[in-house]
Amino acid sequence: MRVIIFFFILIMPLSAHSRPVVAVLPFEEANTDWLSEGMAWSLSDKLRRVSALQMVDSNRLNAALSQYQTPVQIGQSAGATLVLYGACRLQKDQLQVSARVLRVDTDDILELGEVEGPLDSLFALQDSVIRRFLDGVDLSSTVIEWEAIIRRPTRSVQAYIHWVRARSMLTGNAEDPDVVRGHLTLALAEDADYADAHSHLGLLFVAQRRFKEALGALQTAVRLKPDDPLTRYNLGVTYASLGQPDRAAVSFQDAIRLKPDDPITHYNLGILYHLQGNHEAAIAPLQTAVRLKSDFAVAYLTLGIALANTQSHTRAEDALKEAIRLSPENADAHYNLGVVYIEMGHRDQAAEVLEQAISHNPEHADAHFNLGRAYEALGRYDEAVAAFKQAAQFNPDYADLHFNLGIAHTEAGRFEEAIRTLHTARRIYPQDPLIYHNMGIAYRNAARFEEAENAFREALRLNPHLADIHLSLGSLQLDMGRYEQGLSSIREAVRLTPKNADAHRYLGEALAYLKQYPDAIQAFRKAIELKGDDGDAHLGLGMVYLQAGQKTAAASALKTGLRLSSGHPDSLAIAREIARLQKQPEQVSTYLNRARAFEDAGLLDEAIDAYRKAASLSPENADIQHALGLACLRANRPEDALPAFRKVLRLRPDHPDANLIRDFIRRMEEGR
Template structure:
């Protein structure tokens, strides 16, 4: 290794590192036609009139026919024609070319949500909502968060959509489910009553309201809601099953039997039958049906041991968090608790955001079973979130002492040590994580970061190379390695890294430009020019590439080409000082040459005049003689 033992960095290497480390300024030309095109479609939506869209299309065609705005308008047309897959692709292209098109992000997000691609949809909808408040975006984000059981986030989005959704019963049902998830049954009930006022035919509102009434032991009101639902939907087996379960609870066995038959189910005659059916439902992931069997069993045998834990598990798997908490809580009250019950309760409270309750349950789960690594890990993570690093470290140290074969535990312990600035302990924990899993990209990255901090570049390099082996496109690892190689003046290695980066990212103007920088630094002029031109083909107003090309032309003596490139760089980024300085020098030299030429020309002219005057005097003298 040729790393310098001291901290001295040679000026040329420092200059090169600066060039390679800085990106480039996109610039804001006075009248960029593609920017104008984007502005022209900012107010164009699916609700815009045909005349407004036609006018926008004409303007965009004239300004920037292949830009993001054009793709956005094409996407709108395709979506209107119900060609949604093609519309998605057009919107994708639009936001790639023009990231500031909020409506394109929004339409893309809504279509992806409709397709079921919720995670990707949430990214696009969030991007759209940053620039443009739209109840449709908020509503969709609320549904996405609701599905992920992030109830508080879901409610915050629904609240944003509420002012412009005054008569929307479905929104009230969504909000009610959010409040149910947070355990606020009263607010949920009020919202469902409001939803039914707005839309008496809302089946989901009736069923949710009946469930709340039943949970509050207001059986007649629950029965009324279910009967109304059954009248409107006589063939719905789920409604008949709900009625059967409620009638069983009310002691109306014969009426319940009739409802079970209409639900297409043979009524289980014994607790054992209920248990068998519940087990079969759970095997087929029909968790809600399994929960119903456990509930039916408990109607007949309220003291059946262990059933409430199974009921809680089924409800948890079905996403009915509030009911699962109630089932687990009842199990604990009946002294049927276990470490698993307490861990699940802790998880549910953590999901609700009640961290105090979560910690109490995780701690009790660990007390009952010190080997419960999941509970210990969750407790440590909450301590970490709350800034109690000592408590978090203590839990993870206990965790690795009991379950020392888990690389993730060592990685998390290393992160905690690092946050606490205990770097030696952090390095040891990262090393153990790597020993257990040599392909742990995050552990290699973490230990490399610490070796750099402790001025140990040779050790850092080994791990950064491993990160790139695992993920060739890992930008941070590549940048750190480039920095190391430049400081050590290992330019061949630097070239290899930059070449690979340019090949992996052929659409990145910056990667092409940076490869050109290292070529220019090493005097490979043809290679540098080729890379700068590649960068400019991808991004014609790449100010730094234009500036670098201008400097290259100056070096090889092509001054007019240099002037042209530098002028373009100044236009692309008026804040970039170097092209201004170089152009001033070029103008100054040109002015000096003109002055020198004029002086030289004046001397020659003066010499000729003197010569003519001398000849004239000679002739006069001869005449006198």
């Protein structure tokens, strides 16, 4: 082998303590179709082994090469401090290589001259260029990796040529993978232990989604060249695609150990953990990815999703905002930020961001769905319905969509439409108890009580441990006048969720219906202990105190309840009752106690007179009118009962005995 060097090299000194960032450009070529990129790849691979140097990011270099022409422009765009480039010529099996170094900050060029030798001496010529480069930048004396630098990739130059041609086709997204495979097969025929050929054969199989074949090729490449981070990376991709995430993680970690500054590998390790549901583990590699590559928009997006899944909503918001800044038209980034805002309770911001997501991708079904959720939370039910219907056009079999659409219809008062929509959700997912629960709520609001009860019971059959469904069933049973059953259902809800304030409030209502006032008072007090600002619990407690004859306590509880329940539909009647109780707190109770004593003694006429006195002092009290009507019936004075019962319905249309009272009034009016 004869290598001729035609020059002596002047030294291009570097500033102290600097670590040069090197870009190697494709060499200009003549008479070959493979050497330009092959020379650049091989020189880059050798320089990558020099710890005193740092190679530019390959993606950034490729972007610069596609955009600029001159070495200065390319180097500046790629972030290089030194650019190695040159030309090569193959003529009659003789190879000539010339090279030069550009210092980007000063625009100085150092000519490395020309080396020449037979084609079989290609690897030695490359080593000579590397030595001259290191001499030229005054680093030769610091290099300790010479053995690794001069290591031959293969024992056959012909194998190398086939590999370069195959790699060029892979890099250029060759349309004919069989040609690529043919070159790699020829390379391996020349040298069966050619690690790079095995590695790129594996990469070809990965691109074709032939992962089992890729696995064998990449494992061989790792065995032959264990220090190649790219092969380790592609092995990780292969393991992940074969459903072996633990091995994939190990391969990605090995690649990171060999090349810790590669953001893509950190990103894929984070994605792997994220897809496994291990969001905590995903955060660190994703943070490293964006630290290494500050414009890595998709990594910021994935980081934001992982943070959101760990309930780190503020940090997720920051990551997703950065993803949007880097990629303003990324619908998924807007969508995920909208979901984070929903979880944070920022409903107006959620709606705004989700509308932007849809503007970038009008067919984003999830964005339409979550926009509906945001509108629903804002009480904009008609807009929520429209958003859910739009989502259904793109994903008609999504049960949650129909479920939320049904809830929106219910909130908007369109109960029959809600029922139809929830039936659609049930057909898609018949085992979801929450669908039946909300179906029961819609039936109840539509006054279809038996169907509501059936829906609640089916929900409990699917999951008997959901306290809210027991509460809904119990409340319905109270409305149907089945107080004992209602009490039983509500007690089960309390047992399942003993710290649920609503459950204790419903328990108080059930006990009050059954006139178990001491227990009802205790239940309402427990509800208030758990949720002190529950106006309905204070009002319920006040009404029980009233029924128990504790007028002062009743007035205090009703006053608190009225203050906490601004806009209550019965606020005027409650205020009047409070005023009467505070003015004459004992007179009403005196007449009521007297009336009950007369009833117990069988003196019904006297009892009726006492009830009438009590009613005159508290004319808005439906319970007194009800007691008066019952006393009249017991005294066989139905005509006197009639006006009392009519007042009951006027004052309290949802009275537990409302159906019986209506039936009595109808019979009286018919003369029966």
